[in-house]
Amino acid sequence: MPVLFIDCMSVLLFFIDGLGIGSRGISNPFDGLQDAAPLAVFKNEAPVTLDGVLAATDACLGIEGRPQSASGQTTILTGVNAPALLGYHKQGFPNKALLEIIREHSLFLKLKHAGVAPITFANAYTKRFFEDRPHWVSATTAAVGAAGLPFRTIDDLRNGRAVYQDFTNRMLIERGEDVPLRTANEAAEVLAAIAGESRFTLYEYFITDKIGHAQDMEAARTVLQNLALLIRQLLARVDLARTSVILTSDHGNIEDLSLRNHTLNEVPTIVWGANRDRIASRIKSLADITPAIVESLTEKATASG
Numbered sequence: 001m002p003v004l005f006i007d008c009m010s011v012l013l014f015f016i017d018g019l020g021i022g023s024r025g026i027s028n029p030f031d032g033l034q035d036a037a038p039l040a041v042f043k044n045e046a047p048v049t050l051d052g053v054l055a056a057t058d059a060c061l062g063i064e065g066r067p068q069s070a071s072g073q074t075t076i077l078t079g080v081n082a083p084a085l086l087g088y089h090k091q092g093f094p095n096k097a098l099l100e101i102i103r104e105h106s107l108f109l110k111l112k113h114a115g116v117a118p119i120t121f122a123n124a125y126t127k128r129f130f131e132d133r134p135h136w137v138s139a140t141t142a143a144v145g146a147a148g149l150p151f152r153t154i155d156d157l158r159n160g161r162a163v164y165q166d167f168t169n170r171m172l173i174e175r176g177e178d179v180p181l182r183t184a185n186e187a188a189e190v191l192a193a194i195a196g197e198s199r200f201t202l203y204e205y206f207i208t209d210k211i212g213h214a215q216d217m218e219a220a221r222t223v224l225q226n227l228a229l230l231i232r233q234l235l236a237r238v239d240l241a242r243t244s245v246i247l248t249s250d251h252g253n254i255e256d257l258s259l260r261n262h263t264l265n266e267v268p269t270i271v272w273g274a275n276r277d278r279i280a281s282r283i284k285s286l287a288d289i290t291p292a293i294v295e296s297l298t299e300k301a302t303a304s305g
């Protein structure tokens with residue numbers, strides 16, 4: 001452990017797009033799936049969280065309609081109830097109003113202003129992103145850019161210093177990138193190392209939402225099992241005495257493949273390690289995640305839950 005951080009707590013926020021708390025049944029890929037802990041969380045059942053604390057989290061935020069990615073992710077990353085501000089749930093990428101919220105209130109900025117450092121985004125971006133600088137960017141990309149944080153590259157990934165959102169690298173290889181396939185174990189090792197050097201680390205995973213929209217049961221079961229393995233390997237490698245690992249999602253989707261759409265279900269926020277009870281107890285909706293993280297990293301924290 002670096003001496004510099006000996007008395008400092010840290011947070012690893014693990015974001016999974018489109019993961020809700022569903023009911024059992026033939027449309028739920030988690031039902032009957034082996035080795036799916038801690039991801040498999042069912043309505044009205046005690047969850048198998050592997051020493052984590054579950055906070056069933058409201059993603060609807062008091063606004064009618066199905067929760068969506070742009071407004072949900074903006075809410076997670078800022079603590080501002082973005083759907084309430086817009087009056088609706090915004091799909092896809094943030095619009096001007098959401099970008100303004102992100103640029104002013106992002107978690108990265110709040111931590112930066114509070115002197116919490118280093119803070120980092122663990123995901124790798126491809127060369128195309130840096131060359132084309134796409135007009136439409138995700139809430140996180142906007143937040144990272146606005147806070148002046150560097151983006152990790154494919155070179156970083158090759159050097160064991162970044163994780164792609166598809167942590168197996170399969171999607172990158174299919175696009176012609178010269179990178180090796182990674183096991184869940186290898187990806188966990190890299191992510192744990194990044195988290196070990198930082199006071200706040202964000203990692204994002206999106207394939208769950210894509211598969212939910214595609215309603216592909218076989219792909220869902222394969223991907224969820226491997227994602228659950230990544231998380232278990234990560235928990236085994238992170239120093240939980242000083243680190244809080246927080247898993248969350250922006251809305252339900254993959255837990256109910258009978259629908260092409262997002263669900264109205266709560267999402268599982270699960271907290272492991274340092275301050276887990278305190279952090280979990282204050283999270284009721286997506287808007288509570290940023291304040292809980294800021295609080296735990298800026299207050300004098302204790303290592304006990």
Ligand SMILES: [Zn+2]
Pocket residue numbers: 017018068069070072209250251
């Ligand atoms: Zn989403």
